[in-house]
Amino acid sequence: MITRAVLLYLSRQFWLKDKFAYFPGFRQMTRRFIAGENIRDAIEAIRELNHSGITATFDHLGESTTSREEAVADVEEYLRVLALIDETGVQSNVSIKLTQLGLDIDEEFCFQNTRRLVGEAKRRGNFVRIDMEDSSRTEVTLRIFTRLFREFGTVGIVLQSYLRRTGEDLGEVLALGARVRLCKGAYQESAEVAFEEKREVDDNYLRLTKRLLTSGIYHGLATHDERIIEATQAFVAEKGIARDSFEFQMLYGIRRDLQQRLVREGYRVRVYVPYGRFWYPYFMRRLAERPANLWFVMRNLFTG
Numbered sequence: 001m002i003t004r005a006v007l008l009y010l011s012r013q014f015w016l017k018d019k020f021a022y023f024p025g026f027r028q029m030t031r032r033f034i035a036g037e038n039i040r041d042a043i044e045a046i047r048e049l050n051h052s053g054i055t056a057t058f059d060h061l062g063e064s065t066t067s068r069e070e071a072v073a074d075v076e077e078y079l080r081v082l083a084l085i086d087e088t089g090v091q092s093n094v095s096i097k098l099t100q101l102g103l104d105i106d107e108e109f110c111f112q113n114t115r116r117l118v119g120e121a122k123r124r125g126n127f128v129r130i131d132m133e134d135s136s137r138t139e140v141t142l143r144i145f146t147r148l149f150r151e152f153g154t155v156g157i158v159l160q161s162y163l164r165r166t167g168e169d170l171g172e173v174l175a176l177g178a179r180v181r182l183c184k185g186a187y188q189e190s191a192e193v194a195f196e197e198k199r200e201v202d203d204n205y206l207r208l209t210k211r212l213l214t215s216g217i218y219h220g221l222a223t224h225d226e227r228i229i230e231a232t233q234a235f236v237a238e239k240g241i242a243r244d245s246f247e248f249q250m251l252y253g254i255r256r257d258l259q260q261r262l263v264r265e266g267y268r269v270r271v272y273v274p275y276g277r278f279w280y281p282y283f284m285r286r287l288a289e290r291p292a293n294l295w296f297v298m299r300n301l302f303t304g
């Protein structure tokens with residue numbers, strides 16, 4: 001799909017962020033997918049979600065950090081988030097990206113940064129989810145995750161059904177006894193490493209879901225795809241799997257109707273709540289997933 005490829009290309013052009021920000025209506029436009037610029041905005045958004053029976057995961061927007069100072073500042077931001085979760089009592093864990101914590105600078109530096117966070121989360125009885133980035137980072141992300149899981153246990157990983165390797169990775173992660181968030185995958189990948197056809201990605205998602213649901217471990221199924229969600233519900237009913245033994249996960253602002261419906265039906269739902277100033281690549285990936293969102297953006301840009 002050309003539009004998807006172009007939008008994903010643009011998502012990596014960080015200099016465009018400032019150009020974008022000058023348009024009137026920019027705040028309104030990003031607010032659909034992003035809770036706000038600071039922690040308090042995210043807390044408010046999460047409070048609202050909690051009121052409707054939905055748990056959350058904080059995402060302080062940031063990735064591809066090239067400065068040690070910025071990486072350490074992000075660790076500190078996340079330490080504040082963990083403290084604030086305890087102070088306010090909101091139901092939430094945290095999601096991080098390793099390139100935000102210095103992966104592109106040095107693996108050991110990134111490991112130590114992430115270790116600080118996971119250690120603090122454990123001390124507070126909370127949990128850290130490591131997001132999965134593009135396939136050039138899969139191997140190293142799994143390596144850092146495995147070290148941390150062995151030391152702390154209170155950390156989970158994301159796997160992507162569009163990658164051909166994921167069936168194997170899943171076997172290794174399940175052998176550790178770790179919790180997985182399964183998603184389709186949001187980056188531009190080559191046919192060598194990823195399935196090209198949507199049908200293959202979806203079929204693989206369902207295959208992997210069945211392995212997760214019968215593993216006896218609590219996992220997260222991150223998708224807004226109703227066909228997959230319905231197939232999952234049918235599988236759960238057929239196998240007599242408890243509805244509270246896993247959770248559906250969705251992104252802030254996407255398919256709120258579906259999030260609510262699942263809660264009403266007795267399923268657990270967690271929403272990924274991004275906040276912060278570094279919104280550009282996240283926002284562009286959301287547009288790439290559904291180019292129809294471009295119309296929504298255009299309307300806001302020129303009428304905002």
Ligand SMILES: Cc1cc2nc3c(=O)[nH]c(=O)nc-3n(C[C@H](O)[C@H](O)[C@H](O)COP(=O)(O)OP(=O)(O)OC[C@H]3O[C@@H](n4cnc5c(N)ncnc54)[C@H](O)[C@@H]3O)c2cc1C
Nearest residue numbers: 131132183184185186222223224225249250251272286289
């Ligand atoms: C909680 C969570 C965490 C994630 N973490 C990661 C991660 O760590 N690494 C990673 O690579 N990806 C991550 N993703 C993104 C994921 O890989 C997909 O790109 C994204 O979820 C879209 O795929 P889908 O499963 O919803 O199915 P799709 O087939 O893309 O979409 C199914 C339907 O969902 C709706 N929908 C999907 N996306 C949008 C959108 N942007 N705007 C409006 N409607 C939409 C539409 O109705 C669409 O028809 C995460 C997603 C979620 C929900």
